[in-house]
Structures are given as structure tokens and as C-alpha cells.
Amino acid sequence: MPKIEEAQPKYLQIAHHIRDQILRGDLRPGDEVPSERQLASSWKVSRPTAARSLEALSHQGLVEKRQGSGTYVRSLEVNRRARELYGRAKQTGKIYTPGEYAVITSAGWLEAPDYVAEALGLAVGARAVHRRRVTNNDSGPITLSTSWFGPEVGERAPKLRDPDRIREGTLMYVESVTGRQGSYAEDRMCARSSTDDEAADLDLAPGAAVLIVHHVVYDLQDRPLEFAEATYPPERWAFEQGYPIV
Structure with a gap:
């Protein structure tokens, strides 16, 4: 305890x-x-x-x-963010709870979008490895997310380029094969209208409001290890850490 x-x-x-x-x-x-x-x-x-x-x-x-x-x-509709997924993987060796599963819709090398390149410290136009997934439960799709990794990680972690699921979780796999340990992460959130692709993947009406989280994991040397963009549907809770007011 x-x-x-x-x-x-x-x-x-x-x-x-x-x-x-x-x-x-x-x-x-x-x-x-x-x-x-x-x-x-x-x-x-x-x-x-x-x-x-x-x-x-x-x-x-x-x-x-x-x-x-x-x-x-209580019965809750909760958006599980990266911190909860990491915590569950560390505790149980599994990312998802019973009834949840992910479908990898694409994986492999792509030219990194400018905001991804900036987050990973890459040159504009550099190639990076991506993994795009839709997480589902019994009620349907609940999260759309894409993880991005720089060329060094992409070369050393071949499973990232394969559409099969990585059962121990993407970050834990990357840590095990690269020796780079995740140390801390930063999240940025905003709400906006969904794109056509996001609405289709999450089974939403066109232009529905979604919560966007940009998530960067840094290693022990403060180097960016993973950038992830997660898209969450509306009317589900996203929880933050409580804190005392001094």
C-alpha cells in the first residue's frame, strides 16, 4: 500500500x-x-x-x-487518458479493461505533420513511424488515437510498423526494445469540431464536438520519446488531478 x-x-x-x-x-x-x-x-x-x-x-x-x-x-462513461492506460499496464500488464479492445487502422512510415515533427524534435518533412487505432467497448468506438515515433525508435522497434496489436502497450514495448525509459509526460487539451475522418471512426454526426489531447512522453534525458494525438467523443468525462487551494 x-x-x-x-x-x-x-x-x-x-x-x-x-x-x-x-x-x-x-x-x-x-x-x-x-x-x-x-x-x-x-x-x-x-x-x-x-x-x-x-x-x-x-x-x-x-x-x-x-x-x-x-x-x-458508480456506472460512468469515462475517457481513459494515457496516464490511466500506463498505470493499468504497469499494474496488470494489460492496457485495456475487459470489454475494451483496439483496432489498428494503419501503421508504418509517413511524413510527420509539422506539429508532430516539432513535438518530436524532427526536421520539417522528416519521416516518422505512426500507429493509428480506434478503441472500442461494448457500446462502440470510444477513442481514436495516433502515436508517432522518430526514426531512431522506428528502426529499433519493428512491431510499431506492424498492424497487429502490441498487447503490453506501445510505450512499454518501446521501452523494452530501445532501453529508453519514459520519465514524464505533458498533455495539452482543446475542444474543436471533428474532421470527417474522426466523425466516421467515432460514429459521430459530422462536425460533432470532440476533445483533443496532444500527449508527449519524455525519457530520462528529457528527449521526446512518443507523441500521441487522441480524439475523444463528447458527453464522456475526462478527469484531472484534484489539488488543495493554498
Whole structure:
């Protein structure tokens, strides 16, 4: 069990830990979350602190308390961002939760768009390896994303050029074959109207609003390792880290 850190209120640390489990899909809708007594024992905190952590999750709309039964994960439509996918891969060795799967629609060498070249530190017009995928669940397509890698990575990681799925996850595969470890990532988000291709892939009406996330992973030497552009449909939640106001 993670240790308490002094920089953040204890109840928030507990709430964020459970929230991350929910967003990764480790705790699924209908699953019971640990009780106040269990949290107090495993995190070595008081019962009121444990109760407050569950209350924070309830305020976020993630859980619901059932009288005389316990606290359970609510049914949610959630956009799983890269941080949740990485966390699940590290914890379980699998990127997707049960019922989710990805279809690789294209893979291989392409001339990198200017914004991709800039993010990866490549010259304008340079070639890069891309992997374009549509992630689906039982209800249909939920995410469209394209990962881009520079020529050095593309040459050393041949599976990136193959349309077959990489079951351990793209980044973990790249780390294993190149020896370059992902250290931190930066995300930029905006909302815009979908392109015709995005609308078709996500089964949306033409011009529907979508959430765009540009995601850059940096290695231990602060060099860009991966650039990814993810497109999310509307009316699904995207969660951010909570923080205290000082």
C-alpha cells in the first residue's frame, strides 16, 4: 500500500489512489470499494479521515454509498487518458479493461505533420513511424488515437510498423526494445469540431464536438520519446488531478 505523503491531505491521497483504480478500470462499475475500517487499517489513518476520503469520491461522482451495504463504484462513461492506460499496464500488464479492445487502422512510415515533427524534435518533412487505432467497448468506438515515433525508435522497434496489436502497450514495448525509459509526460487539451475522418471512426454526426489531447512522453534525458494525438467523443468525462487551494 502506498505511503502517506505530507505534501497533500491524507484523505485526498487515499481518494486519489482509489480514483486512479476506478479510472484505470481496476475497480469497475458495481465493485465495492474498501470500507472505512479497511482504509483506516491499511493506510494507518483515523476512521474520520477514511470516511472523508470516501466522501470526496462521492462528491466527484465516482462512488455511491448504499445504506447498510457499503460503498460502490458508480456506472460512468469515462475517457481513459494515457496516464490511466500506463498505470493499468504497469499494474496488470494489460492496457485495456475487459470489454475494451483496439483496432489498428494503419501503421508504418509517413511524413510527420509539422506539429508532430516539432513535438518530436524532427526536421520539417522528416519521416516518422505512426500507429493509428480506434478503441472500442461494448457500446462502440470510444477513442481514436495516433502515436508517432522518430526514426531512431522506428528502426529499433519493428512491431510499431506492424498492424497487429502490441498487447503490453506501445510505450512499454518501446521501452523494452530501445532501453529508453519514459520519465514524464505533458498533455495539452482543446475542444474543436471533428474532421470527417474522426466523425466516421467515432460514429459521430459530422462536425460533432470532440476533445483533443496532444500527449508527449519524455525519457530520462528529457528527449521526446512518443507523441500521441487522441480524439475523444463528447458527453464522456475526462478527469484531472484534484489539488488543495493554498
